[in-house]
Amino acid sequence: MQSVELTANNRYLHCVRFEPESSAKATVVIAAALGVKQRFYQPIALWLSKQGYRVITFDYYGIGQSVDKPLKQIKSDIIEWAELDMTAVIDYAQSCQRGEPLIWLAHSLGGQIVAMAQNANKIDKMVTIASGTGYWLKASKQVRWTSWLLWYFAAPISTPIAGYFPGKRLNMVGDMPAAAMKQWSRWCRSKDYLFDNISTDQKVRYDEFSAPISAFHITDDELLQRSNIENLLAHYPNAEKVLKDLQPEITESKGIGHFNFFRSQFKESLWRKSLLDALQVN
Secondary structure, eight states: OEEEEEEETTEEEEEEEEOOSSSOSOEEEEEOOTTOOGGGGHHHHHHHHHTTOEEEEEOOTTSTTOOOSOGGGOOOOHHHIIIIIIHHHHHHHHHHOSSOOEEEEEETHHHHSGGGSTTGGGOSEEEEESOOOOOGGGSOHHHHHHHHHIIIIIHHHHHHHHSEEEHHHHTSSOEEEHHHHHHHHHHHTSTTGGGGSSOHHHHHHHHHOOSOEEEEEETTOSSOOHHHHHHHHHTOTTSOEEEEEEOGGGSSSSOOTTTGGGSGGGIIIIIIIIIHHHTOOO
């Protein structure tokens, strides 16, 4: 495990690289969900490295260890996470490659925005976990009330006061730059999520993304329904796509949910039996 500091467009990005003992089968970049720090993915990154993969994790600018100033001074938004941060990380991943494929392992937000990276065409395959569009009225029933509180009460009141979104104190999402929260709030209140809010040129990049996609829907996901994932996949029209359901019954746990796929308790039931197959590049 090696810490790596990247500087791109005057932005500080912290990455961690996990090397296998022998030549890498593939280089896997793990792209986090919104507000989730890269350390959350360390168990699966370490496990994948033991299975023969080089793995790179990173924090978006303004999240986790990618913070170089007080959060209220960081103006980064989500589009910049794609166009600047993801672009820099893909460049770095390419510099590590020795001829093996580049796989994008995306959790939630990580699969929503990657097409806007300037070099997304360098990705050989994408595997998504619980990644779909997030219009709040089409989210799972469990979170619609919470979403209403977040978008129409907590976020608009707390963010101007703190100068950033104090999600940790509110026990909602996590701390993040004000601009990112404002943008995400607008997306989640739009019927076609981010696709109602990006430019024509940015939409074209989704048309140009052609790497095959293996997507997983978690059947007890408390945030997204299967239709959310299907809607996101439809915005990658020129990618070959496979969507599979993961049910809690195939594990020894009572539930998986939106986040728990990445916890080590699912090492044998989900990682070995489902993820390793999905990581194969034809």
